[in-house]
Amino acid sequence: MAETGRRWRLPAPPTGYDNYPAISRDGRRIGYLRGDHGPYVIHDLVTGTRTEITAVGGRGGPSITTPYVVEEQSPSFWSPDGRWLAQHGVQRDEPWGAVVLGVDGSVTFVRNGEGDGYKGFLAGWVNTDELLWVKMSRSGDTPSVPDLVATVTGLDGQPRRTITLNRSSPWLGESFAGQWTATVSPDGRELLIVEQDDFAGIVRRFSLLDGHETAGPAAVPDLNMPCAAGWAGSTPAVPIYDDVATTAVLRDGEPRTLVAVEPEVGAKCFLWAADALSGKAHGGLLLGTSTAWWTWWLREAAAASLLVGGGGWAVRRWRRSRRQVAAPRVNEPGAATT
Known part of the structure; x- marks a missing residue:
């Protein structure tokens, strides 16, 4: 494992005993x-x-x-x-x-x-x-x-x-x-x-x-x-x-x-x-070397929040565009005038 967290697996199949590298x-x-x-x-x-x-x-x-x-x-x-x-x-x-x-x-x-x-x-x-x-x-x-x-x-x-x-x-x-x-x-x-x-x-x-x-x-x-x-x-x-x-x-x-x-x-x-x-x-910059269980999932939680927030924004934008398309414009056939 590198300091960045990257991992490699050794090409050693399971054996009957634990031989440490x-x-x-x-x-x-x-x-x-x-x-x-x-x-x-x-x-x-x-x-x-x-x-x-x-x-x-x-x-x-x-x-x-x-x-x-x-x-x-x-x-x-x-x-x-x-x-x-x-x-x-x-x-x-x-x-x-x-x-x-x-x-x-x-x-x-x-x-x-x-x-x-x-x-x-x-x-x-x-x-x-x-x-x-x-x-x-x-x-x-x-x-x-x-x-x-x-x-x-x-x-x-x-x-x-x-x-x-x-x-x-x-x-x-x-x-x-x-x-x-x-x-x-x-x-x-x-x-x-x-x-x-x-x-x-x-x-x-x-x-x-x-x-x-x-x-x-x-x-x-x-x-x-x-x-x-x-x-x-x-x-x-x-x-x-x-x-x-x-x-x-x-x-x-x-x-x-x-x-x-x-x-x-x-x-x-x-x-x-x-x-x-x-x-x-x-x-980490905020949590240092804390090993509390929730700190391991902070990035995942942040990513999930961004995903949910971004998804909600996209849905709202899509609904708004649908309403604009569905609403008839003034002076078009079927439009109400005063």
């Missing part, structure tokens, strides 16, 4: 799975080039025989230079890890590890050749209180360093960590952590240098999960759903609506290019 930070490329059996397509919106990766399919059951499978209902992460797209996925006969797709059509599988070597859920790129994973751990000084541990790996899957996240207050829950929990900032310096208990949400920010909490916790009512949180530059952007699906930025710890979409569109989750969230909120 992935738009690059600069909005130039979009990746999507065409069907359960593949291929995975990377579409360059500038040149129009479509790179089809036939080795990648979806998690559609035992009939899928592609060498690589990407996980459904999971976020995707473009590398800072826009050359690589990392997704939760698996190589046949391997534990779950990350499938990294190149814009040149190449595929690299990054092993996650098992047992003590398990690194958790993919959270994004620290730089152009390092990924970050997040898991919940109970192996600290107080095993009864869970910690979140972030692990940086190379594309070979080998750990390079780990960071324990030092929270300023207890976590909202004890087992909330999942694929939607963490997102690395565009500069690779911070980690956004999203917690949810029912519809109440808390957002925190941590330094990836030493793990200290840089901001938060910030309360976010009506947090919309499972949808990915992200960043508008250096500001967190989180999904919210309260009758109307919106994206809100957290400035000064308060969610402020930045984007809202008409309910009739039926959208729930949004995937934004970074530039799409870098500006300030804008809306």
